[in-house]
Amino acid sequence: MTPLADALFDALARRPAGVAITGPDGAITCGEIIAAADLGARTLLSEGLRPFAPVPVEVDNRPTDIIDMLSVYRAGGVAVPIHRATPEVRRREMLDRLRPSPTLDGASTVVFTSGSTGSPKGVVLRGDRQAGKLAAIGEETKWPQGRRTLLALQLTFSFGQWVTWLTLLRDGTVVFPERLTRDAVVQRLSAGGIDCLPAVPTLLRGLLDNGPVFGGTVMAGGESLPAGLGARLRQAWPEARLGDIYGLTETGTSDFFVDPDVYDVAAGSLGRPATGIDVRIGDDGELRIRSPWAMAGYLDDPGRTAEAFDSDGFFRTGDLVSYRADGRPVLVGRASDMINKGGLKVAPREVEDVLAAHPAVAAVLVTGIPDPETGEAVAAAVVAQAGMEIDPDVLRGWVVERTEKYKAPSKILVVPALPVGRTGKADRGMLRALFRKSRRAR
Numbered sequence: 440m441t442p443l444a445d446a447l448f449d450a451l452a453r454r455p456a457g458v459a460i461t462g463p464d465g466a467i468t469c470g471e472i473i474a475a476a477d478l479g480a481r482t483l484l485s486e487g488l489r490p491f492a493p494v495p496v497e498v499d500n501r502p503t504d505i506i507d508m509l510s511v512y513r514a515g516g517v518a519v520p521i522h523r524a525t526p527e528v529r530r531r532e533m534l535d536r537l538r539p540s541p542t543l544d545g546a547s548t549v550v551f552t553s554g555s556t557g558s559p560k561g562v563v564l565r566g567d568r569q570a571g572k573l574a575a576i577g578e579e580t581k582w583p584q585g586r587r588t589l590l591a592l593q594l595t596f597s598f599g600q601w602v603t604w605l606t607l608l609r610d611g612t613v614v615f616p617e618r619l620t621r622d623a624v625v626q627r628l629s630a631g632g633i634d635c636l637p638a639v640p641t642l643l644r645g646l647l648d649n650g651p652v653f654g655g656t657v658m659a660g661g662e663s664l665p666a667g668l669g670a671r672l673r674q675a676w677p678e679a680r681l682g683d684i685y686g687l688t689e690t691g692t693s694d695f696f697v698d699p700d701v702y703d704v705a706a707g708s709l710g711r712p713a714t715g716i717d718v719r720i721g722d723d724g725e726l727r728i729r730s731p732w733a734m735a736g737y738l739d740d741p742g743r744t745a746e747a748f749d750s751d752g753f754f755r756t757g758d759l760v761s762y763r764a765d766g767r768p769v770l771v772g773r774a775s776d777m778i779n780k781g782g783l784k785v786a787p788r789e790v791e792d793v794l795a796a797h798p799a800v801a802a803v804l805v806t807g808i809p810d811p812e813t814g815e816a817v818a819a820a821v822v823a824q825a826g827m828e829i830d831p832d833v834l835r836g837w838v839v840e841r842t843e844k845y846k847a848p849s850k851i852l853v854v855p856a857l858p859v860g861r862t863g864k865a866d867r868g869m870l871r872a873l874f875r876k877s878r879r880a881r
Contacts, residue, residue, distance in 0.1 A: 441547045441566020443604070444512035446573070448473065450608045459607055462502045462615035472506055479510025490515045491544055493537040493738075498594045499523040500619045505603060508594070512547060512566075519549040519561070520595045522861055529559065536561055542736045542744075549738055550597050550688050561738030562597075562688045572691040572732035573605050579696055579713055580658075580682070586611040588635040591624045591642055596862040597688040598661050602637045619863075621645040628653055639863045640664045644802050645856070647675055648825055654678035656699070660685070662864040663770055663788070666707030667795045668802075673703070685709045685770070689747065690716070690754050691732030695768075708767035709760065718768075719753050725774060726760045727753035759786065776867060778807035778815050785817055785846050787867070793841050794819060794848075797834060799827040804857045806867040808850065808874050818874050819848040820857060829853050831881040850880040 440448070451459060455470030483494065494516040498504040504520070511518040521533055533551055543549075547566035551559040576582070588606040590613050592599030606613050614633060616623040621642060627633070629651045636653060638646075639661040646653075647668075657672065657679050664683045672681055683697035683706075697710035705711075712718050717729040729752050736744035748754055759771040772788035779785075787805035794803040802822040810816035823829045831851035838847040858869035874880060 440512060440515055441545065442570040443547045443566040443573075444509075446570050447509065447512065447604060447607060448476075450610065454610060457610065458612050460502045460505060460613050460615070463617045464502070467502060467506075472509065475506045476509040476513045479507065480514035483510065483514040483516060488514050488516050489539075491517055491546055492539060493517045493519050493543060493549060495519045495521050495534060495537060497521060497523050500590065500594060500615060502613075502615050504594050505613065517543055517546045517549055517563075519551070520600075521551070522593065522595050524861070532558055533561070536739045538739070540739055542738060546735060548600070550600070551595070552688070560740065560743060563735040563738050564688075564691075565735050568691060568732040568735075569604075572693070573601060573608060575713065575715060575732070576601060576693050577605055577609060579693065582609050583634075584610050586634045587614055587632055588612070588637065589614045589616065589624070589627060589633045591616060591619065591636065591638045591863075592661075593619065593862050596661065597692050598637065598639075598684075598862075601692055602635075602658070606635075621649065625650040640668055641802075641857060641859055641865050642863055643672060644668055647671055648801070652676055652678075656680045657682070659683045660693075661862060664706075665792065665795050669702065669706045683710065686713075687728070687754070687756060689734045690728045690730045690756075691734070694718075694728050694730065704765075705767060708763060708765075708769050710767065717753070719751075720760060720768075721755075723774070724759045724761065724771065726756045726758045726768070728756060729753045776806070778817055780807075780810075780815050780817060780845055781813035783845050787817075789842070790817060790819065790838065790846050790848065793838050793846075794821060794834060796841075797837050799824055799829050800834070801825070802857050802865075804865045804867065804870050805848065806870045806874075808871055810849070816849045817846060818850040818852070818870075818880070820852045820854050820870055820873065822854060822856060850874065852877055852880040 451469040457469050458466045459469045460467040494511045496507045496518050498520045508518045542563050545565045546563050548564045550562045616627040635656045637658040653676050680699035681702050682699045685695040686692035695709040697705045719727040757774050760768045763769050772786040776787050790805045791803050800821050801824045805819045807815040808818045835847045857865045860866040
């Protein structure tokens, strides 16, 4: 087994009668998980599984998904979580890459990217680096023993994986909602007994409008937490400890932290870099990160792996940042998301920040769409605050008053909720598809 597997099974063995997982069908003890994982590992080995061979694991946030992944770890294989609802064409792309490779030596997990802008990339994570990073995150966040964590994240998502493993390593309990939907999460939070809520901001926004007051630790991650949404959370949940985390699967996740103790002053920034990583800003404003816990590479893709790192071993994140007056870095957007409007460059994040400050706007997502005159046009989808109406012309005027006129969206679509991908994050690719289909944009 890898160091990650050793650490997880050692933690489970410390408390065989302790509850490790609880969900709609009841509780599962640590001892029961070990027994089930041992049985699963024996089955895999009897079928000829060789060390560090990749094993697809079907997941959709059931408690048994954790057991299935642990079975692969126990057998010495590499777990490759794939969502059960993945379209067949995309599933085949993933499965076709699952063959023996030197990149998999020492690996424990392969996490496929969403592939919203192309074919998915298989990020190969080594077991020793995953174990080391989990220990580091535990220290960075001062993760307590015995925490009950509500898993409102996909297990195909590295964020969902690390909060699951860290909860088990620290003798806690992973709590599953009945389904991974806003209403099911609201229902489980309302039942009480939750200490920690890790979630993407899109879900947090939905919980604010529909959920109960939560007083535990809130860990935002996976996408940017707008300062305005953070302020609403702080006001609605005054007893909660709100933190924000930035990181990439390729770098081992959790590269920057906005700690709860300083959230009010650091809100809207990336916060502080995690201990042990090096940060560099390229001449083009791209954030680059060098981490001892970085991926081993992209599965079966040495070319893309080489392109992902610069000559000094810094990973090219593709995220553009700037520094604000207090010295904290601020995410401007992704280089690949930049809108080229007749030669004028527009960062979607900048327009989103302006629109989000309007009192009638609860949520916003901006993207570029084809335009016959300028090549690309700025387009926005907005969600109205409860009980309020949005006039697109008024919103355009709001933007023009606060930034350059060319950055104002030429198309604004008022929607009940932002389009999201399978990980629950707002998805610009889906937004572009929405504009292609819609005739309601003004």
